Amino acid sequence: MAACELRGELKFRDGEKKEFVVKTENNLKNVLAGVQKMNADVSAVLTELVLREKGSVKNGKGDVHVDDEEEDDSDEEDEKEIQDRTKATSSEPPAKRTKSLRA
Numbered sequence: 082m083a084a085c086e087l088r089g090e091l092k093f094r095d096g097e098k099k100e101f102v103v104k105t106e107n108n109l110k111n112v113l114a115g116v117q118k119m120n121a122d123v124s125a126v127l128t129e130l131v132l133r134e135k136g137s138v139k140n141g142k143g144d145v146h147v148d149d150e151e152e153d154d155s156d157e158e159d160e161k162e163i164q165d166r167t168k169a170t171s172s173e174p175p176a177k178r179t180k181s182l183r184a
Contacts (some may be wrong), residue, residue, distance in 0.1 A: 083107045087115045091123060094176060 105115035
């Protein structure tokens, strides 16, 4: 079978570009495997970029350390935002109001 390749390009904010090229065979199974490999390669680069932009420090073991204070605030805000969104998009109808009879 003829060989083909998948190509992608990631352009960073500073204008720098990184090319991703995965060579594969010309059949669906191999093309899908190539897409998965490219996805993993791009994810690794983007993860490193996010960690670098957050100012995180990696130690020799590959663990990531982030300010605990900043992390806690962010988690609380995220939870509140999710709760607010859930309330606003609830699929249940509003509760019925009952009228009281006055004598």
